[in-house]
Amino acid sequence: MGTEVAVVGAGFSGLAAALALARAGVRTRVLEARDRVGGRVLTRWLADGTQLDLGAQWVGPTQDRVNGLLARYGIATFPSAAHGASPVIFPDGRHAGAPEAAARVLDLLDAYAERVDPVAPWAGAEAAEWDRTTLAGWLRTAAPDPATARYLGRLLAGGLLAAGPDEISVLQLAFYLRSGGGSRALLAMAGGAQQDRIVGGPPVLAEALAAALGPDAVRLSTPVRAIAQDRTGVVVHTDTDRVEADAVVVAVPPTLAGRIRYDPPLPPLRDALTQRMPMGSAIKVHAVYPEPFWRADGRSGVAFCLAGPVTETVDNSIPASPRGVLTAFSYGPEANALRRMPPQARQASLLDALAAVVGPAARRPEEFVEYDWSADEWTRGCFCGAPTLGSWCGYGPELRQPVGRVHWAGTETATRWAGYLDGAIEAGERAAAEILARTGG
Ligand SMILES: Cc1cc2nc3c(=O)[nH]c(=O)nc-3n(C[C@H](O)[C@H](O)[C@H](O)COP(=O)(O)OP(=O)(O)OC[C@H]3O[C@@H](n4cnc5c(N)ncnc54)[C@H](O)[C@@H]3O)c2cc1C
Known part of the structure; x- marks a missing residue:
């Protein structure tokens, strides 16, 4: 009998790992807690066929892995909508451009990013200080004025890592910028990570990957509770079953990996890492209107807010539907404040924020759809996990280091486009390659 590998999690990372192993002739069994594949992607359809992507939604240039898979499975993309002005909205309600000095500070951060090794961010000369x-x-001294500091704090900590600027380290940000190819690649719509959306939504690709694995390769509604290993193999325990294998790929965010029981227990530094990579905190809501009315006023619906519960809005209407979809993102402390509100007050606060972007008609959507990934047992936050202050240097080397027969995947372990679908695929393929290298596959 040949090698057999168990994969925990049927997100893009677990599916990519399983496919790479299956292609090399290794038998794989994917165990997924939810009753669906895809993990942090979820698309909901309104009765008239309007597509609402509640999780990940964009792909862009240089994301070669995800774009390659979309091409392989014949899944089309369409450009994100942005017709008209995309202002920054200041606390006094003024619509204007981004603070002038921001570009210079971004250049400085990009220069920092160039000095970070994406494989070992903890190893650079400035790593400990950053x-x-x-x-x-850092922004208090690097940005020339408070408005620029506020703008960049919300843009970078919020927009990229769904956290507050007090919560993330300069090293984590520099790593993230490096991993995605620089601030412009990460932040731009056209030419950047927000350029395109997927026809049918990202779950279509996850389902294509699962189908390529063949029937019965993925077991849904099967949370993994414990992983035991010894000299001869691993045993993966679910609520009802035990799966024996030669190795296991754990393709879940580190904080969720820390909720699985291990026998023998994880080494201290690896377990400590799982305690120090909390998930980001984002709330993403969709307000749906009969049409994208803001376009008639010359507004794109794309805006960046310097105050209030919402940091960013985008026009998420799709070409195939006449309806207008405005999507708002709230991050870090602002998202947490929203969670503490009763649902009606939360909705009113979010619609007020949309009204500040496109006018009072925003207060009367036909539909209002929110999804909070922090409330989801099998994700517990988004967009991804990130090391707390000091943790890259303290525990970074443990991130991808296998523990015996247990290998680690998930977008958090990627070196390129970490935190993104593309990074999830890289990480899964890397974990598969580790196993193949060790089994001579
Ligand atoms: C709101 C939001 C917006 C985003 N926007 C974008 C975007 O526009 N573009 C982009 O590229 N990325 C975006 N992302 C990030 C992207 O979704 C993730 O990087 C990617 O999906 C991570 O894939 P993964 O396989 O590493 O992890 P996951 O997708 O989290 O997969 C892990 C899987 O493991 C399962 N699981 C967890 N614990 C267990 C267990 N004990 N036993 C069995 N199964 C378990 C989970 O159910 C899940 O299916 C966004 C994410 C969110 C939530």
Whole structure:
């Protein structure tokens, strides 16, 4: 009998790992807690066929892995909508351009990113200092004025990592910029990570990957509770079953990997890492209107807000539907404040924020759809997990280091486009390659 590998999690990372192993002739069994594949992607359809992507939604240039898979399975994309002005909205309600000095500070951060090794961010000469410096603290001296500091704090900590600028280190940000190819690649719509959307939504690709694995390769509604290993193999325990294998790929965010029981227990530094990579905190809501009325006023619906519960809005209407979809993102402390509100007050606060972007008609959507990934047992936050202050240097080397027969995947372990669908695929393929290298596959 040949090698057999169990994969925990049927997100893009677990599916990519399983496919790479299956292609090399390795028998795989994917165990997925939810009753669906795809993980942090979820598309909901309104009765008239309007597509609402509640999780990941964009792909862009240089994301070669995800774009390659879309091409392989014949799944089309369409450009994100942005017709008209895309202002920054200041706390006094003024619509204007981004603070002028922001570009210079971004250049400086991009230069920092160039000095980070995406495989070993903890290893650089400045790593320790950057790892203990918060983005907010750094901006207090690097940005020439408070408005620029506020703008960049919300843009970078919020927009990229769904956190507050007090919560992330300069090293984590520099790593993230490096991993995605620089601030412009990460932040731009056209030419950047927000360029395109997927016809049918990202779950279509996850379902294509699962189908390529063949029937019965993925077991849904099967949370993995424990992983035991010894000299001869691993045993993966679910609520009802035990799966024996030669190795296991754990393709879930580190914080969820820490909720699985291990026998023998994880080494101290690896377990400590799982305690120090909390998920980001984002709330993504969709307000749906009979049409994208803001376009008639010359507004794109794309805006960046310097105050209030919403940091970013985008026009998420799709070409195939006449309806207008405005999507708002709230991050970090602002998202947490929203969670503390009763649902009606939360909705009113979010619609007020949309009204500040496109006018009072925003307060009367036909549909209002929110999804909070922090409330989801099998994700517990988004967009991804990130090391807390000091943790890259303290525990980074444990991130991808296998523990015996247990290998680690998930977008958090990627070196390129970490935090994204593309990074999830890289990570899965890398974990598969580790196993193949060790089994001579
Ligand atoms: C709101 C939002 C917006 C985003 N926007 C974008 C975007 O526009 N573009 C982009 O590229 N990325 C985006 N992302 C990030 C992207 O979704 C993730 O990087 C990617 O989906 C991560 O894939 P993964 O396989 O590493 O992890 P996951 O998708 O989290 O997969 C892990 C899987 O493991 C399962 N699981 C967890 N614990 C267990 C267990 N104990 N036993 C069995 N199964 C378990 C989970 O159910 C899940 O299916 C976004 C994410 C969110 C939530």
